[in-house]
Amino acid sequence: MTTQSATAHPGLSSGATFPADFAWGVATAAYQIEGAVNEGGRGKSIWDTFSHQPGTTIHGDNGDIACDHYHRWEADLDLMAELGIPAYRLSLSWSRLQPSGTGPLNPEGVRFYRELLEGCTARGITPYVTLYHWDLPQALQDDGGWPARHTAYRFGEYSGLVAEALGDLAEHWITINEPMCAAFLGHSWGMQAPGFKDDSLAVPAAHHLLLAHGLALGEFRARRPKAKVGITNIVGNLNPATDTEADRQATEYWDAVSNRIFLDPVYRGRYADTTIAAYGRYGLTATGEDAGPRDLVQPGDLAIISAPGDFAGVNHYTNMLVSAGPGDGAAPNWTHVQPAPSSFGWSNTPEALKAVLKRVASEYTGLPLYVTENGVTFHDYVDPNGEVRDPERIDYLRGYISAVGEAIADGVDVRGYFAWSFMDNFEWAEGYDKRFGLVYVDYGTQTRIPKQSAYWYRDTIAAVRGATAQAATPVTAGAPA
Template sequence: MSNISPRQRTRLAESPSIAPERLAALPADFRFGLSTAAYQIEGAAHEGGRGPSIWDTFSHTPGLTANGDNGDVACDHYHRWPADLDLMVDVGVRDYRLSVSWSRLQQSGFGPLNGEAVEFYRALLEGARERGIRPLVTLYHWDLPQPLEDAGGWPVRATAERFAEYAARTVAALGDLVDDWITLNEPWCSAFLGYHTGAHAPGRRNWAEAVAAAHHLNLAHGLAVAAIRDAAPEALVGIANIVTDIRPRTDGPADIAAAARLDAASNRVFLDPVYLGDYSAQVRSVLGDALISVVRAGDLDVIGAPTDFAGVNHYQRVIAWHDDEGGPLRLGERPAEPATTSFGWSVIPESLTEVLVRVAREFTALPIHVTENGASFHDYLDPAGDVVDLARVEYLRGYLEAVTTAVERGVDVRGYYAWSFLDNFEWAEGYGKRFGLVFVDYATQRRIPKLSAHWYQRLIAERMSQLQPARITA
């Protein structure tokens, strides 16, 4: 990489890579990518015909985000995307998972698409393809148009129907530039953080509404799969679910049962119907009438429609135990140790291996893409103007080795998209949590590749060299 500093070059040389024989275990078409989300990086909140989303409303409500931060400017990617794509090429990445903004494409959440937004996204996607970058596009990364929330949001069935219409129009407008689509990102967050705990937009706190939202998000996925198939029959389609490694605090029956309840309400409520065609008895028992009352005849056939790949987002291991005072699920939970990220999340690479093995064993034989995995650390510019994020380098090495272990155990993993390309607006945590491989100085919008970006670039180059035909010598 041309802009690596002498200090970073020295630290890079001291940072171990992945052993060549382990790297060689990955499929030849394995994708080393980076991920972002529209509201977290685009900015331009009031430009180009964009309407307000639930995150605009939430982040502008006093007391709901750290320091009152919002995504009005974020990384200003809306105006800086050509240079950002050039930087991605410099980092060596040719696979990019991004999202398009529903509220930018449809102010009200229904009707014809906003022409300025279509023009923006077509230019962005054309720019990516011109640079040899393959886009993986997510249709929904949490930015529900505010008018749809005002009409009831995800707890009402009509929102799923609106999403299918949006998906159809968007794929028709952009599908010639995109081969791979993700319907939804982490519907667990949308449902339970958005409608139960209130930690995320729209900030509601109602368990039954959260469960209804979970089902309608699943339904939205299924309806969108059908819409994408109609609009772009050759496209590959999947969903990105967050899958958490959940363990009981003790081997006592009460704690084991509590961990199973948390698994049902976190992982299985989304994995079961998409990949197995029904909500399991455990999910139905845990969620009860709140779920059963919103499931209609034919819903599960729609939700379980065949897809082409499974997206898995993974961040941590969680410890659970029985607690009669612990809300609807009657449990307590905390991150496993060691909890060393700035979020306090665990850093246990073998958890990713276990999650991948489990998804392949219990749910689907589809190819799996790790569509998000990453960590926030207390990154800073040192006096030399460098960001030497050794902790993230070690994190990436550990978790990518965990992927190779899963492949060696027979799991069909086809890609890994590190979260995230850029430091960005980290939802309710504002700008205080930095996940990027590229540091963003928000005051100047300057981008500074961290040591981790140089490490990732080296790893990709090492992998590419393995795939080059052996030279024939006389």
């Protein structure tokens, strides 16, 4: 495999290398950008319901219009091509494709996504498609949602239909995005749809999301055997705040209930003992082989969940110091490692991403890895010259992309990096207050303005790819070196 040192572009670490076929991309999610929530036969999703409830989002914001990408996708893809982005990770709206979560696909939804995916290919952009990015059809929520086992089977059926209808238009497919957030932020912390605060719902939701992944993988194996399929997990980097035994145990606990609960079943075929110690009272067991018909983990579940995929998606944002809570049985405390300059208060510590990639590769899987999301928010604005200057984001991207290249140089098989996000969008419970985009969106006019970071990313991609291609070109006898 041909690699090239990132010194070809002086902004990146001299220790970073990238393979010639490395996927440089950006990412978005359907509910965050599409809008048009009542058009094209789309059904209601849990995010439509949640965001319209008072007090659930900043300023009462919702995704009814968002970036109006449903109507502006051609211009958005044109801009992506102009910015030299070779790959695009997008998600399909389940409620647009299958409004009630059951039955045949909606022809208007299929037509929209076929045109979108064909539009990517026509512009030389390689699509990476996510089947589920948190927009469960409300009809399925009304029937129990992710805490109900049958929802996993509905997702498997939906995935099979998508494989038939759209599977010819993309090679790479991600089943579930961040089951941790869908399960716990939505069912335990109450900060995302459907907005519950009950671990007895969150733990079954987590297991059923993983089961849904395995069922979707099986459907693609049967219907599109050449497709490359994986799941994306968000993986935080955790370290004890001090060297005390209490803080070490607190870190182990937090790792068990945020990282390992999703990594172990997929890549090791069982739940870890530390995870069961935390959540066994909600029905979580190691393998489910001795389960009764009403138990959470059923015989055969872990075999479905851990069926071999083709790659592992890793989203990374957080680098945390964990400390023991006050008193016996208290939940651990955590804080972001400094410096934490983002408008979310998140860290800018690239070494954390490198550590996460090395951990996943050494402890969990030899599959190729993709960084399917990584990015940062700042208080971006349009200056009097009509420009959006974001040197802080450039600094962030430079560090984290360098960390990916350094992990590759250390032997980790990372095949791609997707910056979150292509453009500013509806940031879930934070509404339009947080801006992750490389492209600034003026929501009132829907004007798109590439930020300085978009041009930096364009130039970096071009420089590294150009140097890699040059390194791969053989020198013929007699030709100047």
